[in-house]
Amino acid sequence: MTLLRTLVRQSPFHRAMRDYPASLLGLACLLLLGLGSVLLLPFIGDPRDFIAEPLLGPSTVYWFGTNGQGQDVWRQTVAGTASSLGLAFATGMSMTVIGALIGLIAGYTGSWIDKILSYATNIALVIPGLPLAIVLAAFLPSGPWSLYIVLVVTGWAWTARVFRGLALSLRSKDFVLAAALAGESRLRIVSFELLPNLLASFASSAIGATIYAIGAQVGLEFLGLGDMNRVSWGTNLYWASNDAALLTGSWWIFVPTGLCIALACSALTLVSYAVDAVNNPSLRAEQVLNKRLRDPLRRAIGVTPLAKEIRHALNA
Amino acid sequence: MLSTPNLLEIRDLSVAFAAVEGPDLLVLDQVSLELKAGGIMGLVGESGCGKSTLCRAILKTLRAPAYIAGGHVSWQGESLLDRPPPVLNQLRWRDISMVVQSALDSLNPVVNIEAQLLDTMRAHGYRNAEANRERLAELIALVGLEQRHLKAYPHELSGGMRQRVVIAMALALNPKLLIMDEPTTALDVVTQAEILGHILDLQEKLGFAILLVTHDLPLALEFCHEISVMYAGRIVERGKVGPLQQNPQHPYTAGLLHSFPQPGSKAQVMRGVPGDPASFSSLPSGCAFHPRCTQAVGVCPELVPKLEQKGSTTVACHNPLQASRAEIGPTSESPKFMPNKKLQSLSSDLRAVQN
Numbered sequence: 001m002t003l004l005r006t007l008v009r010q011s012p013f014h015r016a017m018r019d020y021p022a023s024l025l026g027l028a029c030l031l032l033l034g035l036g037s038v039l040l041l042p043f044i045g046d047p048r049d050f051i052a053e054p055l056l057g058p059s060t061v062y063w064f065g066t067n068g069q070g071q072d073v074w075r076q077t078v079a080g081t082a083s084s085l086g087l088a089f090a091t092g093m094s095m096t097v098i099g100a101l102i103g104l105i106a107g108y109t110g111s112w113i114d115k116i117l118s119y120a121t122n123i124a125l126v127i128p129g130l131p132l133a134i135v136l137a138a139f140l141p142s143g144p145w146s147l148y149i150v151l152v153v154t155g156w157a158w159t160a161r162v163f164r165g166l167a168l169s170l171r172s173k174d175f176v177l178a179a180a181l182a183g184e185s186r187l188r189i190v191s192f193e194l195l196p197n198l199l200a201s202f203a204s205s206a207i208g209a210t211i212y213a214i215g216a217q218v219g220l221e222f223l224g225l226g227d228m229n230r231v232s233w234g235t236n237l238y239w240a241s242n243d244a245a246l247l248t249g250s251w252w253i254f255v256p257t258g259l260c261i262a263l264a265c266s267a268l269t270l271v272s273y274a275v276d277a278v279n280n281p282s283l284r285a286e287q288v289l290n291k292r293l294r295d296p297l298r299r300a301i302g303v304t305p306l307a308k309e310i311r312h313a314l315n316a
Numbered sequence: 317m318l319s320t321p322n323l324l325e326i327r328d329l330s331v332a333f334a335a336v337e338g339p340d341l342l343v344l345d346q347v348s349l350e351l352k353a354g355g356i357m358g359l360v361g362e363s364g365c366g367k368s369t370l371c372r373a374i375l376k377t378l379r380a381p382a383y384i385a386g387g388h389v390s391w392q393g394e395s396l397l398d399r400p401p402p403v404l405n406q407l408r409w410r411d412i413s414m415v416v417q418s419a420l421d422s423l424n425p426v427v428n429i430e431a432q433l434l435d436t437m438r439a440h441g442y443r444n445a446e447a448n449r450e451r452l453a454e455l456i457a458l459v460g461l462e463q464r465h466l467k468a469y470p471h472e473l474s475g476g477m478r479q480r481v482v483i484a485m486a487l488a489l490n491p492k493l494l495i496m497d498e499p500t501t502a503l504d505v506v507t508q509a510e511i512l513g514h515i516l517d518l519q520e521k522l523g524f525a526i527l528l529v530t531h532d533l534p535l536a537l538e539f540c541h542e543i544s545v546m547y548a549g550r551i552v553e554r555g556k557v558g559p560l561q562q563n564p565q566h567p568y569t570a571g572l573l574h575s576f577p578q579p580g581s582k583a584q585v586m587r588g589v590p591g592d593p594a595s596f597s598s599l600p601s602g603c604a605f606h607p608r609c610t611q612a613v614g615v616c617p618e619l620v621p622k623l624e625q626k627g628s629t630t631v632a633c634h635n636p637l638q639a640s641r642a643e644i645g646p647t648s649e650s651p652k653f654m655p656n657k658k659l660q661s662l663s664s665d666l667r668a669v670q671n
Contacts, residue, residue, distance in 0.1 A: 289380040300401035304378040
C-alpha cells in the first residue's frame with residue numbers, strides 16, 4: 001500500500017495535478033458527473049415513464065420539472081449523463097487506441113507498411129468527418145453501437161497522424177538505437193522504450209478525442225440520427241427541440257442537459273492542463289516562478305525577472 | 317589604461333533559482349567582473365559552477381525558474397538590468413552577442429545558412445537587401461568559409477563549419493562584446509585551435525571584447541588576457557594570465573593547473589582536485605571549497621572569504637598559497653604554452669596535410 005502510495009506520489013501526473021488545482025477541479029467534476037449518474041441510475045426509476053402532466057416547471061415534487069411528454073427531466077438528465085458519458089469515454093478511448101496503434105506501427109516500422117498506413121490515414125483525414133458521420137449514422141441501424149462505430153471510423157485519423165510523427169522522431173533518438181543494438185526485440189522497444197515517452201501524448205489525445213466524441217454524438221442525436229428510444233444528452237435535446245421548448249419558454253427541459261455537456265467538456269479541458277504539464281516538464285519551472293511574481297501578467301517573455309519583481313525572494 | 321572606462325561592469329550580481337520546496341538556490345553569489353573594450357576575459361571553472369548562468373544573466377536571458385536576486389550590470393556606464401525589454405532586445409546581439417555551446421542545436425535544421433544570417437540582420441533593423449548581401453559575403457569570408465556554404469543547410473556542414481557559421485552570426489552586427497560559452501567543447505583539438513586562432517585574428521582586426529567561458533584552463537591561459545576562476549557560484553581568484561599561471565594563490569586554481577600535463581616537461585603525477593564539485597542544494601558553509609581544500613584552516617568552514625587583492629592576483633581565500641609555483645607544481649622553467657601564432661601555423665600545416 002505504501003509502495004503504491006509512493007508510486008502515485010512520484011508519478012508526473014500526480015505532481016501535475018498538485019501544481020494545477022484547476023485540473024484537480026476538472027477531475028472532480030468528471031467523477032461527480034460520471035460516478036454520480038451511474039450510482040443514481042438504479043434509484044431514479046425509468047426515465048421514459050410518463051409521470052405527470054407535460055411542461056410542469058421545477059417544483060419540490062419534480063425538481064427539474066417535466067418535459068413535453070410528461071417525463072421527469074431529472075431522471076432524463078441522470079440517465080442521459082450516464083449513457084452519453086459512457087459512450088463518449090468508450091469512443092474517445094477506442095479512437096485514441098486505434099489511432100495510436102496505427103500511427104506507431106506506421107512510424108516505427110517504416111517501409112511499405114508505413115506507406116499503406118499513411119495513405120489510409122491521409123484518406124481518412126481528407127474525408128469530411130461530420131458529413132460522413134451523418135451519412136453513416138443514417139445508413140446504419142440506429143443504436144449506441146452504430147454511433148460508436150461511426151465516431152471511431154471518422155475520428156481515428158488525427159491521432160494516427162500525431163503518433164506517426166512522434167514515433168518517427170523517437171525512432172531516430174540514440175536511446176532507441178542503443179536498445180536495438182543491445183539486442184532488444186521490436187516489441188520490447190515499442191512497449192518499454194517508446195510507450196513511456198508517449199503516455200502523456202496519449203492522455204492528451206484521449207481527452208481531445210473524448211471531447212470530440214461528446215460533441216459529435218450529441219450533434220448526431222440532435223439531428224435525429226441516433227436511437228430515439230434511448231435516453232441520452234442528444235435525444236434529450238432532440239425532444240426538447242421537437243416539443244418546441246424554446247417557443248413555450250420551458251427552459252428547464254434543455255438547460256440541465258446543456259449544462260451537463262458544458263460541464264463535462266470544460267472539466268476535460270481543465271484536466272488537459274495538467275496533462276500538458278506532464279508532456280512538457282519545463283512548464284513546471286515557469287509555473288513555480290510565475291506563482292512568485294508580483295505581477296505575472298506584466299512579465300516579459302525571454303527576460304529574466306529581477307528580485308524586486310519576486311515575492312519573498314531568497315526565502316532562506 | 318586607467319582612463320579607459322569599463323565596457324562591461326558586473327557588480328555583486330546574484331542569481332537564484334526559485335525552489336518548489338525549501339529555500340531558493342543561490343547559484344551566483346555576488347559576482348563582480350570588469351571588462352574593458354578589446355579585453356579578453358576568461359571565465360573558468362568546473363561544470364555546474366555557474367559560468368553559463370553568469371553569461372546568460374548579463375543579458376537577462378535566463379529561463380525560469382531563475383531570477384536575478386541582486387546586483388548591477390552596467391554596459392558602457394549605463395545600467396542594463398533596468399532597461400525595458402524592447403531596449404534590451406535591441407541591445408542583445410547588436411552590442412553583446414553570444415556564441416552558445418552547441419552549434420548543432422542553435423542552428424535551425426530546415427533553413428539554410430544564408431536565410432538564418434539574414435534573419436539575424438533583419439531582426440535588428442538592417443533592411444537594405446543589397447547591403448545585407450554584401451555583409452553576408454564579407455562575414456562568410458571572415459570566418460573562413462566559402463560563398464557556396466551560404467546555400468547549405470546545417471546538416472551539410474561539419475561541426476567546425478557550423479561553429480564558424482554561429483561565430484559569423486555572432487559577429488554579423490559588429491558587436492562590442494562577444495560572449496563565448498564553451499564555443500569549442502564539441503570540437504576536436506585541431507578544429508578548436510583553428511577556430512580560436514581565427515577568433516583572435518578577428519578580435520585584433522575588429523577590436524571587440526571577448527568573455528570566454530570554458531572549463532579548459534590551458535585554453536583560457538592561451539587565449540585570454542585576464543582570467544576569473546569560479547567555484548560554486550563565486551569567483552575565487554581573478555588575475556592576469558601570467559601571475560595566475562606562475563603564482564596561483566587559491567588552492568582551487570592551483571588544483572586546476574595541476575589537472576593537465578604541461579607539454580614539454582617531464583612526466584609528472586597529475587594531482588587534480590580531490591572530491592566532487594559542490595552541490596548548490598547542500599552548499600558547504602563558509603568557503604564552499606573547504607571540504608576539498610588541502611590548505612583549509614579553522615576559519616574556512618565558518619566565514620566566506622572576501623575577494624581581496626593579495627600579491628599579484630585577487631583571491632578569496634583565508635589561507636592563500638604564498639609559495640612560489642616551483643614548490644607546488646612544475647617548475648617555472650617549464651615551457652609556456654605554444655604561442656597562438658604557432659598554433660595557427662600548426663593547424664594550417666595540418667590542413668595542408670589533409671588537403
